[in-house]
Amino acid sequence: MSAVVTGIDAGPGIDATAVAQGARSLADGRPLLELRRVEASYGPYRALFGVSFTVPEGSVVALVGSNGAGKSTVARVVSGLVRAKAGSVWLAGSEITRWPAWRIARAGIAHAPEGRSVLASLTVEENLELAARALLGRRRSKGALDRAFGAFGRLAERRHQLAGTLSGGEQRMLSLAKVLAVPARLLVVDELSLGLAPAVVDEVFGALRAVRDAGTSLLVVEQHVDRVLAMADRAVVLVRGRVAAEGSVAEVLPVVARLLPQRAPVAGAASSSAQHRSPQQPGGRPGRPDAE
Amino acid sequence: MALFLSFLLPGIPYGCAYALMGAGLVLTYRASGVFNLAFGAQAYVSAIIFSIAVHDAWPAWAAFVVAVLVASPAIGLAMERLLFRYTRTAGPLVKLVPALGLLIAIPSVTQMIIGTSTRLPSSLVLQTWKIYFRLGSTPVSGGELSTTVITVVVVGLFALVLRSSGLGLRMRAVVESPRMAELSGVRADRTSATAWVLSSLFAGLAGVLLAPLFATVSAPNFTALLVAAIAAAAIGGFESLPLVLAGAIGLGIAQQLLAGYLPSGTILSSGLRPAFPFVVLAIALVARRTLRQPAARDPLASCDPPALAFRAPARMTQVAVGSRAFSVLVAGMLVATTVVLVPGSWEFVFTLGTVLSIVFLSITLLTGMGGQISLGQAAFAGAGAFTAGQLAMHAVPVLAAVLLGGLLAAALGAVVALPALRLGGIAVGLLTLSFALLATNVLFLYPWSGNGATGLTVPRPQVGTVSFAGNGAFFWLVLAFLVLLAGAVKLVQGGTIGRELAALRGSERGSAAIGIDMRRLRVVAFTLSAAIAGIGGALYASLQQSISVNDFNYQFSLVYVVVVAAVGVYSVAGALEAGVLYAVLMQLTSTLSSRFSSLLALVFALAALTYVRHPEGVVAYGKAWVLDRAEQLTRHLQRAEPTYAGPSGAATGQRHGHLRPHLRPHLHGGDRR
Known part of the structure; x- marks a missing residue:
């Protein structure tokens, strides 16, 4: 694999990236997802400036960067929530740039957005049923629901409770169950472990590994950079809406260390919470989930 | 008992029409969060098309198809596609004002098209006032019979479809967050369009069914019908269709009973009957908890560009002074013409x-x-x-x-x-x-x-x-x-x-x-x-x-x-x-x-x-547009004369000149739109 490190001010380096990508696609086999010079903005505020990268079939790609780098916007462009202003998005060879979100979802991209990403006014069961019925049809939705409840016993206990009344952690769990209930080709997860207790984070990563082993490709946005890099095949580093580095995990590690010193994985270390706490908060309780 | 029945039965057709419109209101409210006050106008349009077609010797079924199955749903679809699809995540005022506008505009347009001549209503299936049989000693008229049967069948069928097709579930998902629903593979656009078409169908049906109960087909009658429908919807908590149905029929009956038993000739008996739905509405609003809870916020609202602040009054000094001078001039001219120049009527x-x-x-x-x-x-x-x-x-x-x-x-x-x-x-x-x-x-x-x-x-x-x-x-x-x-x-x-x-x-x-x-x-x-x-x-x-x-x-x-x-x-x-x-x-x-x-x-x-x-x-908006142009022009002129560096000009350049319009500070606070 060849890494393409274009540096922080990636303006002129984009062409080289595109050329290198062509070569890599051939080497790695067919990319499942490909972004080509994607630009996106929220009204007058521009968020992405010519972002290009690929997710090879069957791989796990980590998307890292500091706050406001455009990670969530990339995830939203992929799932069709935000439409690219320029550039194109390709899923297994067909262009999906202008597809509405529901069509992309039916084509096999599942997106668990960041934050409270459940429908609060629906029950737990209805949240799952909505996706299962729309994506699988009425007959096969029953099995999907049983699968989801089998995997998340906690949700089964609360299946008739309104999703808005679940605790934060349970809502994230439901959000994960929603995208796991229906088998997808590409799973886009955005800050799924944010605000979760360490034990639950382990559970979440376990679930993601199981999905990968089942053959689904993953595009993962995570604050636990070390943990996601440990599981990822490749990584994309975003800086201010531009791709600063892309390549195998080993190749991008130095860039991550330079750009995100407080987030960079310590060789062999596992304690991520210690890395995350800022020195200004010595009183922060160990293992506090919202230490960000 | 016979007296009671003779008061009670005539209330049922009213109640049924309220129920149809109430169900329609609940439906659009559930699917798009819009409280569609224009339903009154849609019912009016259907009723008037039906009556014109029948008077032009169309067969009743053809008139029904055009008035109820085509015209009203078409209006509803147009409203959803052109207006309310853009208000899904907006605040309540943004959803209300266009609906109010339509409530006023649709009858106006209809009046311009068909003229103001009086239209007599036509019966749909059975002769409205003909007595078909007697319940004990109480006569049952065609209007009472047909409205009851049609309403119960239609609302019942609809509730069944809603439950079994998953449409109800999709609608509830779309109204909370169209984007979350789309991530689950639901076509949000199609779901809300379906809801609008179906609810408009209800409004049209209510209009045609209720029209024969009035002497003429006129818009105010249907506005009054609308408020009773709102009351029925409120009884159902804007949520439960069976409760809406029950509440609406109860309301229709209670109105007739009040009219029958209150001493006639007093203001209470003549006034309370039309005002009764509002009393019920007020009580339901205050008593029902579901109406008090704010709607769940869209978790993906941040996908929308941030709401632009209302244009700040902060303008370049020259433009601000100029615009103020212009306003004073216009106001002064208005006052002067009123006092000095214009004769009688304009004064x-x-x-x-x-x-x-x-x-x-x-x-x-x-x-x-x-x-x-x-x-x-x-x-x-x-x-x-x-x-x-x-x-x-x-x-x-x-x-x-x-x-x-x-x-x-x-x-x-x-x-x-x-x-x-x-x-x-x-x-x-x-x-x-x-x-x-x-x-x-x-x-x-x-x-x-x-x-x-x-x-x-x-x-x-x-x-x-x-x-x-x-x-x-x-x-x-x-x-x-x-x-x-x-x-x-x-x-x-x-x-x-x-x-x-x-x-x-x-x-x-x-x-x-x-x-x-x-x-x-x-x-x-x-x-x-x-x-x-x-x-x-x-x-x-x-x-x-x-x-x-x-x-x-x-x-x-x-x-x-x-x-x-x-x-x-x-x-x-x-x-x-x-x-x-x-x-x-x-x-x-x-x-x-x-x-x-x-x-x-x-x-x-x-x-x-x-x-x-x-x-x-x-x-x-027009004023802001003009002032924006004025600012551009002023800046252009300033650039053309680089020698100009008066104190006020320099200060302006510093304070406002380099701010792009959307970055201007807004002084009156943002608004959830």
Whole structure:
């Protein structure tokens, strides 16, 4: 694999990236997802400036960067929530740039957005049923629901409770169950472990590994950079809406260390919470989930 | 028992029509969060198409297909595609104003197309008044039979489809967050379009079924039908269709029973029957918990670009000075032409415009500044007017009577605010609407208040030896009131209460969290607003010198909101412009033939449709556009003359010149749109 490190001010380096990508696609086999010079903005505020990268079939790609780098916007462009202003998005060879979100979802991209990403006014069961019925049809939705409840016993206990009344952690769990209930080709997860207790984070990563082993490709946005890099095949580093580095995990590690010193994985270390706490908060309780 | 039955049975067809429309209201509310007041207009259109087609000797089934299965759903679909799909995640005012505009615009357009000749209603299946059989000794008419059967079958079928197809689930998902629903593979656009088509079908069906119960097919009948439907929907908590059905039929029956058992010939029996749905609505609004909870926020709202701040008044110095000078010039010219140049009728028109500006100021304060929707401002104005009239009859000086009228209206405002304390958004609007209806149908009819259709006479004021009896003199008096009140509103806007109101408009929870007492603030806002409306109403009474309940009909409350929102609800200037524009256009359109008599309402109703894109108002948007161009031009000229470096120019460049328009600081707080 060849890494393409274009540096922080990636303006002129984009062409080289595109050329290198062509070569890599051939080497790695067919990319499942490909972004080509994607630009996106929220009204007058521009968020992405010519972002290009690929997710090879069957791989796990980590998307890292500091706050406001455009990670969530990339995830939203992929799932069709935000439409690219320029550039194109390709899923297994067909262009999906202008597809509405529901069509992309039916084509096999599942997106668990960041934050409270459940429908609060629906029950737990209805949240799952909505996706299962729309994506699988009425007959096969029953099995999907049983699968989801089998995997998340906690949700089964609360299946008739309104999703808005679940605790934060349970809502994230439901959000994960929603995208796991229906088998997808590409799973886009955005800050799924944010605000979760360490034990639950382990559970979440376990679930993601199981999905990968089942053959689904993953595009993962995570604050636990070390943990996601440990599981990822490749990584994309975003800086201010531009791709600063892309390549195998080993190749991008130095860039991550330079750009995100407080987030960079310590060789062999596992304690991520210690890395995350800022020195200004010595009183922060160990293992506090919202230490960000 | 037979007497009871003979009162009860005629209530059922009304109840069924309420149920159909109530079900439609719940459906659109569930699928798009829009409280579609235009349903009344859709029912009217279907009824009139049906009656015209039948009178043109079409077979009844063909007329039914065109009127109910084609026309009404087409209108609903157009409304969803062109307007309400863009308001899904917007605040309650943005959803309400276009619906109000349509409620006014659709009958106006219909009237222009078909003319104003009276249309007689036609029966759908069975002859409405023919007796088909007897239940015991009570005759059962065709209308009672057909409406009951059709409604029960249609609503039952619909509830079944909703449950088994998953459409109900999809609708609930789409209204909370269209984007979350799409991530689950649901076609949000198609779901909400389906809901609008189906609910419009209900409205059309209700219109055709109910039309034969009235003597003629006319729009006001259907507006009255709409309010009963709202009450039924509120009984069902805007949620449960079976409860809506039960509530609606109960309402229809209760109305007939009241009419039967209350002593005839009194105001209570004639007034309470039409007002009854509003009493029920008010109780349901306050009692049902589901109506009090704010709707769940869209978790993916951040995918939308951040709401642009309302254009800040911060402009380049030259442009600001120029625009102020221009405003003063226009105002001065208006005053000068009114006093010096124009003869009789126009003098009256400008005075009326000034009075209306005062009434509209009350909407600026309550809705523009505080974000509280009121559909009952005409009732407050009427309270002020009738109080002034009664006091003037008892030899109180007119000027004092006007002020006391404002005082009584203020007290009423505080009273209405009390049940509204626990409500938010659209529910406050519906509550004030029910107050307005109660006022028009009951409160204003007594001899001690408005004296019904006969009304009161209110003289022009006389202060010492100065008489304001002449139109010219009275204009100066009204203008003085307007300047004082506009100044007072400006002061409130800039002061603590104004800041707190802006916070209330932005986020109720957020403002409670920073220590603002929401209850007190709401009572204050309603009281101040009602006081202004009351003074405006009293001045209107003195201007007209003779007023009746028809001058303060509840429909004016709706029109006022549409007019002010269309012109500009967020600034004091907007109220003044709206008042003058309304009066001038009213004068201009009064010379048109009766077919186009509603052109005035149509103009403002169409302007209200632009509210979705320009919540600051059409006129306010136009002004901002002109001033933007003026700034560009000024900057261009400055660049052309680099030698110019006067102190003010330099300061301007520093302060505003380099800020792009959307980055300008906004001084009046953001708005959840």
